[in-house]
Amino acid sequence: MKEIFVDLDKCVGCLTCTLACAAEHSNSKDIVGAMLEKVRSRIAVESVGGKPVPLMCRHCEEPACVDACMTGAMQKDKVTGIVTNEGHEQKCVGCWMCIMACPYGVITPVEGETRLALKCDRCGGKEVPACVASCPQGALIYDEAKVVAELRRHNAAQLAMSKAV
């Protein structure tokens, strides 16, 4: 199963991913439209001691948010592995139990006419999620865990070699 990985060294904090996320989840599917519709991004780029750190849902193996959800809206799809509280028969009521449970703090309470706990839905199973596709730095990677691990080993080895030379 593919996952979104972050290469912190490459992220420059340009926030393009947040705009792409909002656009993808808007009706208009573009950035200006998303701003007019006041669509919020589901990926956050936090500043930690001046360094940008993108944070988004990890779609956990045993998601604490799913256990905490008292409406049954938050579910993990058995096939795709996507964890989302949207598009199911059971609807989110905005009780914030999932926010209380999420170890990564990547669910946002959205107030308004209808309350909704907003989180990454991995673009509903799109081949490449919008945030990953939009990242100009290649800081977001969408692949199998073992492929990314292999890539990291390879890069680390290269770095070590270059230092040795």
Added chain:
Amino acid sequence: MNYVIIGNSAAGVKCAETIREVDRQGNITIITDEAYHAYSKCLLPDYLSGDRDEDTIRIRNLDFYSQNRITTYFGVKAQKINPAQKIVALENGKTIPYDKLLIATGSRSFIPPIPGIEGENIFGLRNLDDAKKILQALPGVRRAVVIGGGFVGLEAAYALYSRGVELTVVEKLPQILPSQFDAKAAKILEKDMLCEGIRIITGNGIKEIINPGIWQKMFGKKGKGVRLEDGETLKCELIIVATGTKANTELVQGTAIKVNRGIVVDEFMQTDEPDIYAAGDVVETIDAVTGQRKLTPIWPNAVVQGRIAGLNMAGIQKPYTALVGMQNAVEFREIPAIAAGLTEAGEGLEEIVIENQAQNKYKKLVMKDNRLVGMILVGDIRQAGVYNTLIKNKIDISRNKEFLFKEDFNFGYFLA
């Protein structure tokens, strides 16, 4: 293999679902005295207010039982279990044999021994039938009193208020939400409810309930009232009792199963009787913060216990890792709030508070020996889960203590 589950809520449903994931063949049976498809008890206030109906409080799709090939006995009470013969006797005379049994019978409203509490139009709010009775009684009700200022009481009050009933909440202790929030946080939430128009009386208990006299009844009057401990009386037509819950442990009476305030289970959710497991509001488990065995009647813990019980019943040994027993999220009107673990100062505890009264923001972190043991977040709750995980996993915070109090604290601090 015959799996029998008594109880059809958070723990029971999760247990059945988990068993079916790992055992495609076994027979699964769910028995419940309630006559409904699995629904969320946490959504009963939404049902009371009319925001949700019977179809929208269901926690699983309508075809859940058929999809998972689960035999159901709805609206039938399990009367007795016989561990020697491995059978469950139902009230309708039928007996169900089991190889593995789960007791997930939950809890019921605790009704305090107040004079007059057996009268008419006095209800708990614990299951759908309670909610239906309250709605049936509602026509002609202008004023209602809620006894108990905990989560259930306040949510019930808010729900009935949105139906146009005048509400007074009476809490015996000096603050609302006494078992979880501290006085300052409670004050912010109380102010929010007062602004809405709900009356709250704290530090005053109920002395007696004045039921309508024979003359009033003859003239068809619904009027009744409550007399407070200080002698004042409140007139009302309806009373909701929300003074806590009591575990439904009657079913295991007469067996070797140990019961304190709830059924005692080991880390595999197994009781003292072989092949009998228990999960949810009915069990006592070890609390992650205090290390003590106690009831943890909250939804997320019931689900996890149901899953662990299911795995072990299906032969996959997996222990239950202690969870935080006291944790809750609320938002009555405009201000969201989350509390977990120990939230009051105590011996050996260090607490740090950051507040912004103008914005109704309040944050309190309680620490012990470089471990976070409790938190209250009011107003801004976004990082609650990160703090909660630090509490649950007993993470040493001596290296990143100063991060925790930053306005923009987030998980990124652990990565960068």
